[in-house]
Amino acid sequence: MNNIEDSSTLIYKVNTEESGMTLRDILYKKMKLSGRLTRKAKRNKKIFVNDNNISLDSRLREGDVVKVIMEDEKNKFEPQNIPIDxxxxxxxxxxxxxxxxxxxxxxxxxxxxxxxxxxxxxxxxxxxxxxxxxxxxxxxxxxxxxxxxxxxxxxxxxxxxxxxxxxxxxxxxxxxxxxxxxxxxxxxxxxxxxxxxxxxxxxxxxxxxxxxxxxxxxxxxxxxxxxxxxxxxxxxxxxxxxxxxxxxxxxxxxxxxxxxxxxxxxxxxxxxxxxxxxxxxxxxxxxxxxxxxxxxxxxxxxxx
Structure with missing residues (x-):
């Protein structure tokens, strides 16, 4: 994983050896995303290659940038003033x-x-x-x-x-x-x-x-x-x-x-x-x- 932007964004740049791999394989084998996380991101159209939504079966080329945005989930705990070290x-x-x-x-x-x-x-x-x-x-x-x-x-x-x-x-x-x-x-x-x-x-x-x-x-x-x-x-x-x-x-x-x-x-x-x-x-x-x-x-x- 490279090019870190923030906690909710995963970015991966395809190298020479990975050229020809499908987006699905990059997500699973290189970025190590679980099937559940991949399906959710795909369903919400939060998987991008060079800022475009494409099929998971599309083959990628050297230099392609894969971006996955994980949507923030709301915190369910009530804030209380308790010391945190x-x-x-x-x-x-x-x-x-x-x-x-x-x-x-x-x-x-x-x-x-x-x-x-x-x-x-x-x-x-x-x-x-x-x-x-x-x-x-x-x-x-x-x-x-x-x-x-x-x-x-x-x-x-x-x-x-x-x-x-x-x-x-x-x-x-x-x-x-x-x-x-x-x-x-x-x-x-x-x-x-x-x-x-x-x-x-x-x-x-x-x-x-x-x-x-x-x-x-x-x-x-x-x-x-x-x-x-x-x-x-x-x-x-x-x-x-x-x-x-x-x-x-x-x-x-x-x-x-x-x-x-x-x-x-x-x-x-x-x-x-x-x-x-x-x-x-x-x-x-x-x-x-x-x-x-x-x-x-x-x-x-x-x-x-």
Whole structure:
């Protein structure tokens, strides 16, 4: 993809080797558009070659300029004055460092005061209008990096990268007990417990889930670890660490009920993301600073 104009416009210039390819093949094979996105743009007459609408079966020549305009969709979230910490942004995506104690998007139990409402307010102040499309999710009390696509093309490409395990997601956590091995992998299936709709557990009928961990620092009765996920199951880190006997400090849902004097949430932070920029395919690495409450927790543990 080249000649970037704005978030809603995709532009591609046909080179010598691509001369003779159909417009359809350029859209699918070179520009990587999905069938759904292509059909919608075609239906709305938003696909142009040299500023003209032509058949998808037309053959293109070197130097032809293909342009696809993705129509803006209205944002459905009510703007609310909630702090949003932007750590990376480009024409296709926004990445923020989410604070703890706030849900990502409205639900029945949390209809407002969410990250989505805060981003809507950010866009209102900027006079921007793109639809908010979350690529990943974080639990209410987990802090760290959230990816938001600015257009359906970026959503399509980044979601596929997530599915194909191209996006590298790294977390840090503080867990109960001292982990003896410096490195380890937990490959255990995760599913619903059956008793509580919120709680997951390792269960044979669950979905395969893989978590890699690395010990960063050991304390008297706790361990600081970095975790990388191959899969993205709900509560995966929390369930896997409990399963091996090391629940997250502050994670009352999964067994740590005696940590009010240390931290008032699970000590889990989405620290970094590595992925390919949707248009340029350039590798992007983004890191979010460890929040104050986890820093304070580490100071307490070092002082024990």
């Amino acid at each position: 932007v750590v990376y942004e480009d024409v296709d995506l926004l990445i923020i460092n989410k604070q703890p104690y706030i849900v990502v998007h409205p639900t029945k139990s949390h209809p407002d005061n969410t990250i989505a409402n805060g981003i809507a307010n950010l866009l209102l102040n900027r006079k921007e209008t793109f639809k908010i499309r979350f690529i990943n999710r974080l639990d209410r009390d987990t802090s760290g990096l959230l990816m938001i696509a600015k257009n359906p093309f970026a959503q399509q490409i980044l979601s596929k990268q997530m599915q194909n395990n191209i996006v590298e997601k790294s977390y840090i956590a503080v867990v109960r007990g001292v982990i003896e091995k410096d490195f380890g992998t937990i490959d255990e299936k995760i599913g619903l417990s059956g008793d509580e709709p919120m709680i997951r557990k390792v269960i044979e009928s669950g979905q395969r889930s893989i978590t890699h961990y690395e010990v960063i620092e050991r304390f008297k009765n706790a361990t600081l670890v970095r975790l990388k996920l191959e899969t993205g199951r709900t509560h995966q880190i929390r369930v896997h660490m409990k399963h091996i006997g090391h629940p997250l400090v502050g994670d009352k849902l999964y067994g740590d009920t005696d940590s009010n004097n240390l931290i008032s949430r699970q000590a889990l932070h989405a620290e970094s993301l590595k992925f390919l920029q949707p248009r340029t395919q350039k590798e992007i690495f983004v890191r979010a600073e460890i929040p104050v409450d986890i820093k304070q927790l580490l100071q307490k543990l070092r002082g024990e």
